[in-house]
Structure formats: structure tokens, C-alpha cells
Amino acid sequence: MCGIAGFVTLEPSSETGIAERERVAAMCQVMRHRGPDDEGIYTAPGIGLGMRRLSIIDLSTGHQPIHNEDGTVWVVFNGEIYNYRELRRTLEGLGHRFSTASDTETIVHGYEAWGDAVFSRLRGMFSIAIWDARTRMLLLGRDRPGIKPLYYAEAAGRLFFGSEAKCLLVNPEVDRSLDAAALDHFLAYLYTPRDQAIFRGVRKLPAGHYLKIQDGQVDAVRYWQLPSATPAFAGSEREALELLEHTLSDAVRAHLVSDVPLGAFLSGGIDSSVVVALMAQAMNRPVTTFSIGFDEATHDELPHARAVARQLGTDHHEFVVRPDALEILDRVIWHFDEPFADVSAIPTWYVSQMAARHVKVVLSGDGGDELFGGYDRYLPHPAVARFDRHASGVGRALAKAAWRTLPHGMRGKNFLRHVARDAEGRYLDSVTFYHADERQSLLSSDARAALRNWDAEAYFRAPFERLRTLPFAAQLMLFDFETYLPEDCLTKVDRMSMAHSIESRVPLLDHEVAAFAASLPVDMKIRGGTQKYLLKQLAYKLVSRELLDRPKQGFGVPLAHWFRGSLREAFGDVLGSSRTRQRGYFDYAFVDQIMAEHLCGKRDHALRLWQLLVFELWHRQYVDAPALAA
Numbered sequence: 001m002c003g004i005a006g007f008v009t010l011e012p013s014s015e016t017g018i019a020e021r022e023r024v025a026a027m028c029q030v031m032r033h034r035g036p037d038d039e040g041i042y043t044a045p046g047i048g049l050g051m052r053r054l055s056i057i058d059l060s061t062g063h064q065p066i067h068n069e070d071g072t073v074w075v076v077f078n079g080e081i082y083n084y085r086e087l088r089r090t091l092e093g094l095g096h097r098f099s100t101a102s103d104t105e106t107i108v109h110g111y112e113a114w115g116d117a118v119f120s121r122l123r124g125m126f127s128i129a130i131w132d133a134r135t136r137m138l139l140l141g142r143d144r145p146g147i148k149p150l151y152y153a154e155a156a157g158r159l160f161f162g163s164e165a166k167c168l169l170v171n172p173e174v175d176r177s178l179d180a181a182a183l184d185h186f187l188a189y190l191y192t193p194r195d196q197a198i199f200r201g202v203r204k205l206p207a208g209h210y211l212k213i214q215d216g217q218v219d220a221v222r223y224w225q226l227p228s229a230t231p232a233f234a235g236s237e238r239e240a241l242e243l244l245e246h247t248l249s250d251a252v253r254a255h256l257v258s259d260v261p262l263g264a265f266l267s268g269g270i271d272s273s274v275v276v277a278l279m280a281q282a283m284n285r286p287v288t289t290f291s292i293g294f295d296e297a298t299h300d301e302l303p304h305a306r307a308v309a310r311q312l313g314t315d316h317h318e319f320v321v322r323p324d325a326l327e328i329l330d331r332v333i334w335h336f337d338e339p340f341a342d343v344s345a346i347p348t349w350y351v352s353q354m355a356a357r358h359v360k361v362v363l364s365g366d367g368g369d370e371l372f373g374g375y376d377r378y379l380p381h382p383a384v385a386r387f388d389r390h391a392s393g394v395g396r397a398l399a400k401a402a403w404r405t406l407p408h409g410m411r412g413k414n415f416l417r418h419v420a421r422d423a424e425g426r427y428l429d430s431v432t433f434y435h436a437d438e439r440q441s442l443l444s445s446d447a448r449a450a451l452r453n454w455d456a457e458a459y460f461r462a463p464f465e466r467l468r469t470l471p472f473a474a475q476l477m478l479f480d481f482e483t484y485l486p487e488d489c490l491t492k493v494d495r496m497s498m499a500h501s502i503e504s505r506v507p508l509l510d511h512e513v514a515a516f517a518a519s520l521p522v523d524m525k526i527r528g529g530t531q532k533y534l535l536k537q538l539a540y541k542l543v544s545r546e547l548l549d550r551p552k553q554g555f556g557v558p559l560a561h562w563f564r565g566s567l568r569e570a571f572g573d574v575l576g577s578s579r580t581r582q583r584g585y586f587d588y589a590f591v592d593q594i595m596a597e598h599l600c601g602k603r604d605h606a607l608r609l610w611q612l613l614v615f616e617l618w619h620r621q622y623v624d625a626p627a628l629a630a
Helices: 018-029 084-093 104-121 165-169 180-189 237-254 270-282 302-312 323-336 345-356 368-372 382-390 393-403 413-419 423-430 436-442 445-450 456-460 462-466 472-482 484-498 511-519 533-542 559-564 568-575 588-599 606-624
Strands: 002-009 038-044 047-053 073-081 124-132 137-142 151-155 158-162 209-214 217-222 262-265 288-294 315-321 361-363 503-505
Touching: 002 018, 002 073, 002 124, 018 038, 018 047, 018 165, 038 073, 047 073, 047 124, 073 104, 084 104, 104 124, 104 137, 104 209, 151 165, 158 165, 180 436, 180 445, 180 456, 180 606, 237 270, 237 511, 237 533, 262 270, 262 345, 270 302, 270 361, 270 368, 270 533, 288 302, 288 345, 302 315, 315 345, 323 345, 323 484, 323 606, 345 484, 368 472, 368 511, 368 533, 382 413, 393 413, 413 423, 423 472, 436 456, 436 588, 456 462, 462 472, 472 484, 484 503, 559 606, 568 588, 568 606, 588 606
Parallel strands: 262 288, 262 361, 288 315, 361 503
Antiparallel strands: 002 047, 002 158, 038 047, 073 124, 124 137, 137 209, 151 158, 209 217
16 A cells, blocks of 8 residues: 655656656655655656555565566556456466565556556556556556545646645646636535546546556546446345355455454444454454444444444454544645545544554445445435325426525425426435535625536536436446545545555455446345345344344534534634635625524534535645645
């Protein structure tokens, strides 16, 4: 596990030397937390590759960059390749000679053997840079579901890349002015767009893609995505359960490869409990587990996690998060580089910090909700279902006309806006925080003018275009797999675990598990009102049913309670300050309105206020005083 960074010139160039090496070193240094154990740099005319290493596999000889036998192919790599031993045997059979025992070297020889098809051969999580000196081509690849990040920027005749946006911002050529469309997307969905960033000059490589840079051309190529055809599995439920257990057990075993101690995050829910139970079967010692809780009982999962840990015989560790935990908010924001408002980043920071005292690798249960149908929003809402039963098309038309006439905050407005939409629109409405009409009130006239040619919802809903032949619930799961999962869930876990120099692995997102899950018919995922039906049947084989049969809590934070209590003055001081209000992005009459509604208990605007707080604190770090030191 590492962080990678570097550049390639887009035009023929002879530049090299100490200045270029120092540039790459500076890009690496700013993300030292991703790899505190080692640094490696390679420069040649027109190319610079660098890495920071967190040593997990082949501790003694796995130094990067790694090259082939004649030094014409070079690789830097962030992640883990779980099938590297099998690939090595295949490549040795083809005549390739290995000088290390690392998974990185299989990428070098794999590229020699298979070219850019190498990405499709890799089982794992990764962001990779491959430099071919013979053809002067750079390939930048990102893993299938988007577990590991990769940013890039074109500026001053070069393409810069890195595992974090801050690597690119070291270079003064990169345009770091604020992108209005990315801000609008953040306000709508808590995070920035899948292939854009908050900085105008920076972009993200989407999951399952590679970037090819050669002869001044920069081309993005998709090499993998889950199929949008009708699910293909035609076996019985018993056969499906057996295949799920085999596939997931194999994935968990593969994810245990490590030369350093490893453990697991355990919430006591279905996904993490299955992962820990399968780890316990595969390991010859107790699994080390880590759980986070809160003083507020409505958000505290510690008793459930503790019960599962006790049954599975784990070496269990716990931590309780309290309101003063937000003293680390500035550090959390620094690690995300961009505004990111999923408040569960706070407990993820603390569980990662706790785990780092004991292990260097953790497994998590991320991905189960998207692949197996775990979110409540995949089920029809009872009130909406009643409306559809009793209201004709005329009722929807009336709702569409009525909701626009109601003022902000009036009861019934949000419901009418929701039911007036089609099925896709309702789903998008359910995952939106500041709705389009509210953003019109929130944003200043200058900000609205900058968004004249931008439609956040049209951009966000694009994946639905290829999914419409599927049953609607299957469409929603795949939509979340391609949007919310990589840009929110996986971003959160990567940044918070790497902030503490530990590696987080996600066996439920092994591409064999994902492909199998996508092949299942919807009624094996959601049956009646039961979500994650098939995965639960496996869970019940592994852990006592009475420990798992409970309402889903999610990895939430009692933010509304905190904001009305001990944090009331803290967020009021930031959002009410003259420094905040002079920026020109927002109309603070609207901000004051929602703040008053929240504090008097009329509405719960905790997450919306949290978004504005996060944005302001991010702005102070990355725009007002763009220092990159932690």
C-alpha cells in the first residue's frame, strides 16, 4: 500500500535533472502518511515517477519504482494484487525473470506480456502508473470499483498525477481555482463529481478506467463495469447460497495475504459480521476487531458488535466518540483535499486511529449494501406507495404544480416535490441534500451565473441510461455501485485509514464477488420487505441469528443532537463570522433561515449545516492559506 505521484510531458522534451527529482519528491512528501516506510523516485527525460510505501508484502525487496529486466518498463503502484502469485507462475512460464517477491513486479511483467489488458488480469485494489520508455507511453489505471483513488491535471505541457489531489497542488502550474459545478454537486450530494474535482484544473480518473498518455494525446478507456443485462443466475436458492459462500470465502482468504498484522472493522451488522466470521474460519489465531460507538443510544452499535465479537472469539477493541471529537475536524478536512460532508468520516477516523495501534491492515464490510440490496431507499416508502395507489396521473400533475408554489420550510412541500417525479427522479430526490430549488436560494447570484450551463442532476443521473432494461431495484443498486460507493463510501475509508497509515481492504468488492452479486435476480437480494436476503442466509450460518436480526442503523453520527447542544456555538461562530460571509458563494439570508429552523427544532438541517461548515473550513485551508503541510 502506497501513494503514487509523478508527471509526464505531453510534448517531446529533454528536461531532467535534480529539479525534476525534487518536484516528484515534493509531490510524494505531501502524502507521506500514505507510505511512511519508504520512498522511491525515478526520473528520465520527460517523465517522473514517485511513491511513498507502506510495507505490507515483501518487506525487504519490495522497493518501488520497479522495472523490467532491461529497464525499459517502470511501475509505481498503490494497492494490493491478491492473485500475484498465480500471475507470477504464469509469467515465469512465459519466460519472465523476477528479482523480487513483490506483487508490484507482476504488474511490470504482466504489462510486457499483455499490454494494457494487464489491468483486467489483476485481482485487487490499485492505482498504477506504468511507463514504457520504448514507446514513451504512460498508462494510469484504477481498480474496478474505485477502492484506490487517482487524480490528474494537465498544465504547462505536462500531465501530473497522484493518489491525492494535494500531490498535484504542489505544482504551481495546476489551476487550483474553485470549480462552481463541483461546488454545486457537493451541495447536492455531499461530495464532488466522479470525474471532476473542486479545483478547476484537477480531474479524477473514474473507477474501472485507465488513462493512456502518448504523443501528446490523453485518452480515458473503460476496461471494466458490471453488466447492465438482465441477471443471469438461474439456479436454485440453495445453489446460490452455496456459490455465495464459496465465492466470498475465497475472496476473504485472498484478502488475508500479508506479511504484517491484520484485523477488521466490526459494526455488528450483516456485512462486517460475515467478513469477520469468514476471517475467523481462515485464520489460525483470533481476529483482531475494532468498533466505534456513541453515548447516544440511538446511534450506538457497540453492544451488537461486542456480542458478535464474543461469539466469534475475536480480540476486540472499542472506542466511544463524543462531541469533542470534532477537535480533529481540521485534520479530517485536510486529508480529503476537497469538501466532503459524509459525517461518518469522523467515526471512521477514530476507528482507523484505534486500529493503527495494533495492525497495519484491516478488512471492512463496505459494498454489501450496494451489491445485495441493503439500503432502505431500495424499498418503496409507505407514504409514497399510498399516494400512488390513490392518486391518478392527475394527482401527480397537481403535486408538480403545487410544490413550486409553497415557500421553503412549509410542511408538505418536500413530499409533493417527491411524488411529482418519475421513479428515477424520486430516487435522485431521496439522495439529494440541497435540492435544485433550494440551491437557487442558497447560492449567490454570481454563483448561479457561473452554473448557467451546468445541471447537477443531469450529470449525476447519467449511469441510469444504460441500466433501464433491468428491474428497477437492480438499477438502483448498480447506480449506487457506480456513484455513491466509489465517491463517498470508498473515498471516506481510503482517506481516513491512510491518514493513520493503515491499509483498508474490501473483500465484498472483489470483482468475482461483485460479478456474482450482479448476476443474482432481485428477489434473492430483496424479498418482500427483507433486504440483503441471500447475504443474510449466509450470515445466519456463520453468526447466531438473534445477534443479527435488528433494524439497520448505518454508520451514523448523532449530529443533530450535537448541533443543538455542545456544538451549537461552534458551528454558529463559523457560519456567522464575517470571514465566512464575505466569500460571495452563498446568500446568507437563506443560511440564517435554515439555521433558525434547526435550532428551534422546526426542521432537522444538521447535515445541510454540516456541509456549509465543512466547506468553509476546507476553504480556509485550501484557498485562503493553501499550505499543504498536515
